[in-house]
Amino acid sequence: MAVESPRLAGKRVLITGTGRGQGAAAQELFCRHGATVVGCDVVEGAAEEGAARLQEAGLAASGVTVDLADMDAARGWVAQGVETMGGLDVLYNNAGTSQFAPFADMTAEQWHFSIVHELDILFYVTSPAWAHLTDGGGSIINTASVAALLGSKMNGAAAHSAAKAGVLGLTKQLAVEGAKHNVRVNAISPGFVDTPVTSNVPPEAKRVITEMHPLGRVATGRDIADCALFLASDESSFITGVELFVDGGFSSV
Numbered sequence: 001m002a003v004e005s006p007r008l009a010g011k012r013v014l015i016t017g018t019g020r021g022q023g024a025a026a027q028e029l030f031c032r033h034g035a036t037v038v039g040c041d042v043v044e045g046a047a048e049e050g051a052a053r054l055q056e057a058g059l060a061a062s063g064v065t066v067d068l069a070d071m072d073a074a075r076g077w078v079a080q081g082v083e084t085m086g087g088l089d090v091l092y093n094n095a096g097t098s099q100f101a102p103f104a105d106m107t108a109e110q111w112h113f114s115i116v117h118e119l120d121i122l123f124y125v126t127s128p129a130w131a132h133l134t135d136g137g138g139s140i141i142n143t144a145s146v147a148a149l150l151g152s153k154m155n156g157a158a159a160h161s162a163a164k165a166g167v168l169g170l171t172k173q174l175a176v177e178g179a180k181h182n183v184r185v186n187a188i189s190p191g192f193v194d195t196p197v198t199s200n201v202p203p204e205a206k207r208v209i210t211e212m213h214p215l216g217r218v219a220t221g222r223d224i225a226d227c228a229l230f231l232a233s234d235e236s237s238f239i240t241g242v243e244l245f246v247d248g249g250f251s252s253v
């Protein structure tokens with residue numbers, strides 16, 4: 001599992017939420033393509049364990065426990081990561097978690113939790129990373145969702161949708177502000193992804209959701225990581241301000 005290609009050779013990368021799911025898949029894939037990747041996760045020890053497995057395979061991975069909803073802790077993680085790597089080329093804002101409820105039942109606590117844990121954390125991380133990226137150029141990848149544009153009959157996604165729509169707005173604005181510094185800023189919008197957070201979806205609901213994806217399956221973490229790899233690499237050097245749907249056609253129906 002050592003380095004397989006130089007697509008990201010020399011790239012110094014921060015990825016949030018590497019303890020499991022899409023973030024873990026991306027950390028492994030980016031490292032296998034030559035990047036140095038500092039990860040993090042709020043679950044105690046999860047980012048460290050994932051990175052240790054990659055290190056054993058000879059890959060340049062590390063990870064620490066940090067709650068990005070704590071602005072000072074997020075700032076400290078960015079500073080430490082940049083210092084360790086000697087700079088920053090790519091920031092992948094993957095981590096996020098939300099609370100769902102029909103709007104009639106949604107509490108202010110659920111609303112605020114979702115906005116903080118899916119939108120505010122992007123500010124907490126991207127703000128301290130910005131000066132490092134504008135100093136020489138780089139790529140920011142934000143994780144939005146089809147929920148940013150589409151309502152859901154399946155779950156009460158009001159707060160989640162609002163937060164992810166905010167991620168898209170932030171992406172557009174930073175793409176414009178970053179352009180003169182050669183900082184590209186793009187978003188990935190997954191449909192349903194088979195990761196630990198969706199593992200408790202009942203089989204019948206999963207079957208219905210799968211049918212809503214014209215390609216006839218839901219995504220894997222690797223599907224999303226492959227798109228992020230492209231956006232992190234110089235192969236996407238003329239792409240900024242876009243939302244790439246990685247949803248098997250879900251948003252086209």
Ligand SMILES: NC(=O)c1ccc[n+]([C@@H]2O[C@H](COP(=O)([O-])OP(=O)(O)OC[C@H]3O[C@@H](n4cnc5c(N)ncnc54)[C@H](O)[C@@H]3O)[C@@H](O)[C@H]2O)c1
Nearest residue numbers: 017019020021022041042068069095096145192193195197
């Ligand atoms: N799974 C899906 O169907 C789906 C669909 C659309 C968008 N997304 C988005 O994709 C991203 C990744 O989701 P996933 O499917 O891998 O979920 P996941 O829950 O399996 O993994 C997310 C990881 O981020 C970490 N994390 C969450 N909040 C954090 C915080 N405050 N500080 C540090 N780490 C934190 C979690 O502990 C977890 O390890 C999220 O932004 C999510 O909203 C997921």
